[in-house]
Amino acid sequence: MTKNGFLLEAAGIYKSYRMGATEVKVLKGVDLAVAKGEFVAIVGASGSGKSTLLHILGGLDKPDKGTVAFQGRNLGGFSSRELSQFRNKAVGFVFQFYHLLDELTVLENIFLPAMISRSTVGWLVSRKATKSRAAELLVQLGLLDRARHKPYQLSGGERQRVAIGRAMMNEPTLLLADEPTGNLDSATGNGILDVFTKLNKSGQTIVMVTHDERIARRAGRIIELADGKIKT
């Protein structure tokens, strides 16, 4: 935890991109804090910098200025190896377009983070337990009968549930979701939000990015991002 008791704390985050000759300032001093067990939704119009902020919070990107502290440790001070371990163990990502690996089955996609975190020997030793954990997640997500299917054989909702399973595989402290229902119809999207609500009720900290306020209302707290800043 940070000294203020927050799990995640971002302070003065700036980020800009260069598009040809133009510099686009996406984030202009974002301050944000998330407590453990919170379900936070970040809403904002398209291009407001929501995804960029989420990537920075999850260590996928680095801010031009500002700090992100996770459990009191500044991500900016992490080595490349520590950052990889952070993404593997502490954070789980759910993306709008699911981002599953086409070559792997549903089960393999789910236990991928566990495979990444283990050496060959470690994997051979823990293989059974890992597969059992992945199967358990499949049961929770209602996908057990899809274990051997490939992503292209699944519906959008099923794919997103697989992505949630993958994100939860290493029991991360923080779940980051980037427009998790953005590619789904309303009913399926609600199903995914139900999963998030259930996870949050069991103590999972979630930060979700969405442009849809109706969806954001399912979260415990809503933060609005506009013009690169948090709207108070």
Place this chain on the structure above:
Amino acid sequence: MYKFALAAKYMVKRRIAYFAVLAVALCVFIVVIVMTVMVGLVRDFKQKNHDFVGDCVVATESLVGFSYYEDFIKVLESAGFVSAVSPVIKSYALISLQDTDEADVGVEMMGVDPLRHDRVAGFSRTLSYRAGDVSRAFEPIYDPNLAGCILGIDLALRRNARSRYFYDPSPPRVAFSVSCFPLTVTGALAKAGTSIVNTQTFYYSDHSHTGLARVDGSTIYLPFERAQLLCGMNEPAKRASAINIRFAPGVKLDAGCENVAAMWRKFKLEKAGQEYANLLDTVTVQSWKAYRRESIAPMEKEQTIISVMFAFVGITTVFIVFVVFYMIISHKSKDIGILKSAGASNAGIVGLFSQFALFVGLLGSCTGTLAGCLFLGNINRMENWLFERFGFQLWDRTIYAIGDIPNQVDFGVLAIIMCSALLACLVGALIPTLQAARLRPADILRVSQL
């Protein structure tokens, strides 16, 4: 672990990887065949040259020869590291078939003691009719009392359409006139003003098949003393052109030759001041490799040129693998983003695609090697079939003195080729792999979403 599993999946699922495998396999296939045949030819050729002259040669290029050779042979025979020595007369002669109108043929003449020469150069192995009794090599089977001579096989026998020799079950009775210009110790014509040449009649007793096209096509062998007489090397001092030496088993070539050279230097000092000592000045001591370098060097150069050419084939393979991997990784950038978001490190991404490259290399080189070995195993059968059907031969046997195409796979060469193929794949995949590792997940995933 994910690296191995994913690399294996990419290998199986990505059809483009099969093109890389095919490129590697084809390259390995060609290199295995060419290097095996070429290395076999060179090895075979060197061995034949080695067999032809023994380990070391004390020789002069002068047609006058050198004197005191018998004394030096005694010195050599007393040395423990020498197993056998054979004095040799070398000169040029004209031969003509008696009772025919055929024109004279210029040949190289070698005078040898068949038994001694057999101990040094395995002379009996090259013979046909007297192979089992080399001491009687110059005694024609049809009349042992006649003066016999041995012809290089290409002088003696004709070849069939497939360039194989027509062998007679016994040597035909054929007489040759052998003419030679005898020289004095100063190199002048010994018989100037008279008939100039020495001519003797010899009867065909056997043929010699050394496997060296130039030797077999231009050399006749005569008994040592008769050759000495023909060349005028019998007086006033007995002379020889060379002493061929075979070392005792276990003696290293360079060390043996160095010892002989030292002995020769000492011998020359001892003979200094004697009447014909000046003839020793042109004598050199050389290993068989140095002595036959004029024959061996072009072949080795050919092998080097082919190796260089195949290095270019290797570079082409590296480029093909590079292109294929560039395409694969371009298509897999989303996967790299996903893997990094799930905790894969840069080193992990490098490892993943390096393993993929290794799979490509391993599969390609194994396939190429297997196909190459299969091809080599049947290369002679295929050549025979091609010859029977289309009259096509890879090597004209009248030029290349080879029986079968060498097809014995050298496992050392094979290992080098396979390792080079694996290395080529790793090098080819290196730049795209490093580029992949450097990709920032946020950039990939953001772009993917657009």
